[in-house]
Amino acid sequence: MAEIKLNNLTKRWGDFVGVDDQSLHIKDREFLVLLGPSGCGKTTTMRMIAGLEDPTAGEIWIGDRMVNDDLPKDRDVAMVFQNYGLYPHMTIFENIAYPLRVRGVDKSEVKPRVEKAAEQVELTQFLDRKPKALSGGQRQRVALARAIVRTPKVFLMDEPLSNLDAKLRVTMRAELKHLSRELQITTVYVTHDQIEAMTLADRVAVMKHGVIQQLGTPDEIYNDPANLFVAGFIGSPAMNLINGSVRNGMFVTTGGTQLVKLDAADRAKAILGVRADDMQVHDAGQGDIDVTIYAFENTGESTLLTVQWGKQRVIARGDRHLRKDQDEVVGISLDPDHLYLFDPETEDRIRI
Amino acid sequence: MTGRQRKQFWRAVHAALILVAMFVMLVPIVWIFLAAFKTHVDVYQLKLFFTPTLENFGIVFDDPYRLGQKLFNSTIVALVTVVIAIPIATLAAYSFSRFSMRGETMMLVIILATQFVPAVVIILPFFVMFRDIGLLDTRVGLILVNLAIVMPFAIWMIKGFIDGIPMDTEEAAMVDGSSRLQVIRNIVLPMAAPGLLTSGIFCFIIAWNEFLFALILTNKEAVTLPIGLALFKGEEGDLWNLLSAAGIIIMAPMFVLALMIRKYFVQGMTMGAVR
Numbered sequence: 095m096a097e098i099k100l101n102n103l104t105k106r107w108g109d110f111v112g113v114d115d116q117s118l119h120i121k122d123r124e125f126l127v128l129l130g131p132s133g134c135g136k137t138t139t140m141r142m143i144a145g146l147e148d149p150t151a152g153e154i155w156i157g158d159r160m161v162n163d164d165l166p167k168d169r170d171v172a173m174v175f176q177n178y179g180l181y182p183h184m185t186i187f188e189n190i191a192y193p194l195r196v197r198g199v200d201k202s203e204v205k206p207r208v209e210k211a212a213e214q215v216e217l218t219q220f221l222d223r224k225p226k227a228l229s230g231g232q233r234q235r236v237a238l239a240r241a242i243v244r245t246p247k248v249f250l251m252d253e254p255l256s257n258l259d260a261k262l263r264v265t266m267r268a269e270l271k272h273l274s275r276e277l278q279i280t281t282v283y284v285t286h287d288q289i290e291a292m293t294l295a296d297r298v299a300v301m302k303h304g305v306i307q308q309l310g311t312p313d314e315i316y317n318d319p320a321n322l323f324v325a326g327f328i329g330s331p332a333m334n335l336i337n338g339s340v341r342n343g344m345f346v347t348t349g350g351t352q353l354v355k356l357d358a359a360d361r362a363k364a365i366l367g368v369r370a371d372d373m374q375v376h377d378a379g380q381g382d383i384d385v386t387i388y389a390f391e392n393t394g395e396s397t398l399l400t401v402q403w404g405k406q407r408v409i410a411r412g413d414r415h416l417r418k419d420q421d422e423v424v425g426i427s428l429d430p431d432h433l434y435l436f437d438p439e440t441e442d443r444i445r446i
Numbered sequence: 447m448t449g450r451q452r453k454q455f456w457r458a459v460h461a462a463l464i465l466v467a468m469f470v471m472l473v474p475i476v477w478i479f480l481a482a483f484k485t486h487v488d489v490y491q492l493k494l495f496f497t498p499t500l501e502n503f504g505i506v507f508d509d510p511y512r513l514g515q516k517l518f519n520s521t522i523v524a525l526v527t528v529v530i531a532i533p534i535a536t537l538a539a540y541s542f543s544r545f546s547m548r549g550e551t552m553m554l555v556i557i558l559a560t561q562f563v564p565a566v567v568i569i570l571p572f573f574v575m576f577r578d579i580g581l582l583d584t585r586v587g588l589i590l591v592n593l594a595i596v597m598p599f600a601i602w603m604i605k606g607f608i609d610g611i612p613m614d615t616e617e618a619a620m621v622d623g624s625s626r627l628q629v630i631r632n633i634v635l636p637m638a639a640p641g642l643l644t645s646g647i648f649c650f651i652i653a654w655n656e657f658l659f660a661l662i663l664t665n666k667e668a669v670t671l672p673i674g675l676a677l678f679k680g681e682e683g684d685l686w687n688l689l690s691a692a693g694i695i696i697m698a699p700m701f702v703l704a705l706m707i708r709k710y711f712v713q714g715m716t717m718g719a720v721r
Contacts, residue, residue, distance in 0.1 A: 144617075145620075165620070165625070167621070173617075178614070179612070180615070181615060181633060181637075183637055192622055193622040196619075196622060196624050240622065
């Protein structure tokens with residue numbers, strides 16, 4: 095068990111910057127998720143921690159040791175890969191036992207430890223099979239068992255659930271969370287799926303273009319996004335971002351509709367952010383503004399109304415019993431306590 | 447023609463074309479098979495039915511032909527070539543596949559380009575060099591030449607197989623605690639084994655059939671089977687029955703090997719050589 099410190103870490107390939115001078119302190123036993131779209135540098139960051147990629151500049155510390163020049167095998171980390179990275183010519187038992195065997199663990203000790211790891215991921219009955227004979231979810235469990243068989247200092251997980259189908263992903267997510275609480279080992283988890291990030295993480299680092307945009311608890315990044323990118327990336331459906339301006343304490347849309355009272359200084363250009371859940375749907379004439387329904391979707395647990403708002407479309411979440419139809423007019427009101435204002439030029443949050 | 451008749455017609459054309467191709471390819475081999483069991487008298491007649499004899503096989507191993515020694519030379523040269531070529535080619539192919547080096551593409555192209563040089567062009571320098579260092583008419587000399595011939599081929603082919611091993615698997619092994627050599631031994635070699643076997647057999651076939659270099663660089667001690675065939679051109683004309691018997695001895699191991707690697711043949715061709 096150990097903390098991880100990244101000091102001014104940079105990775106460049108020629109002119110391309112993968113990770114740009116980033117520092118990050120991951121606490122002992124913390125579950126940290128690196129979240130971002132593809133190409134944001136999250137996987138590169140993890141691969142540098144694992145030793146599979148050499149940093150261009152900066153330091154990597156695991157515990158009290160700088161590991162920059164250590165080979166992957168000497169860093170005492172375990173990694174779960176997106177494509178599982180199993181050894182197809184070995185049985186499941188041999189796969190799980192490999193980290194022990196190659197490190198020269200005593201033979202009498204290997205068997206009980208492999209069996210215990212297999213039990214933790216419910217694989218006991220498959221130990222004699224080859225990976226080819228297992229399903230995707232089972233293969234991912236083998237990869238997990240191989241990682242936990244050896245109590246490493248750090249777990250690294252590179253999009254471990256993204257190759258599974260949607261239903262299995264939810265089950266495996268819960269299993270992962272359970273396992274990580276049980277094992278209490280510092281974990282770095284890479285994903286582009288914000289739900290995985292929200293549900294699994296102690297803290298989330300949202301990345302874009304090799305730069306950490308915001309580091310915080312899932313609560314913080316959801317309810318208090320630092321900038322336009324984080325606001326738009328977290329949440330499903332994504333936060334509505336409405337172009338307009340602030341005039342005399344009111345937010346006015348680009349189309350000229352006075353929308354909502356805002357305690358902010360006047361500015362010619364601003365973006366108002368509001369989540370679908372922070373909008374109420376009323377009958378026509380009863381909300382802050384009347385809008386036409388562009389599309390009505392019933393997801394079962396709630397309803398989603400895409401409404402035409404001047405030239406922009408906005409998504410509001412309605413009650414699950416609400417029934418409306420396309421082209422109907424409804425009233426919408428915004429929750430004044432959960433509005434976010436952004437500067438469209440710098441993309442920074444304007445605190446209100 | 448109805449649709450069904452048309453279908454039958456094309457199926458017949460299909461079958462006919464295959465038969466023609468088979469005929470063209472197999473007739474010489476069938477001829478040799480028949481001739482090998484014919485007596486000197488029968489051999490010039492295209493008889494399909496005759497009393498078969500095994501005496502040809504006896505004669506070719508006796509004086510003055512002594513095919514046994516040539517068989518021994520061929521076996522040693524081909525086997526040693528493979529045993530040396532495959533491990534070296536594997537390491538080279540692994541490096542080409544997994545490490546990026548300055549001028550890597552250039553090196554690969556140059557290695558491949560050596561295959562385009564006609565053997566006749568470089569045979570004279572080989573002869574002169576071998577004469578100077580005393581390698582003429584030795585098995586060691588032939589092994590060296592064969593290595594030069596099969597290595598580029600083996601490197602390209604094995605590289606194709608190693609390229610097919612997912613990087614994830616190797617990286618997992620490294621994080622799990624393996625050194626680079628352990629990764630190669632525990633992960634890459636077992637996973638590439640079918641490819642290595644196929645490449646080995648291909649190399650064996652090339653070395654076994656090599657003719658031109660053996661013809662120029664040997665004359666007595668290190669003569670191989672393909673050169674041995676020339677012995678049967680005597681003063682009394684071509685001894686076709688003996689020639690055919692020797693031909694079968696040359697071909698037999700090839701047939702066995704071809705059967706063994708049937709499964710990997712296409713894979714080997716497409717993975718290694720073509721890609």
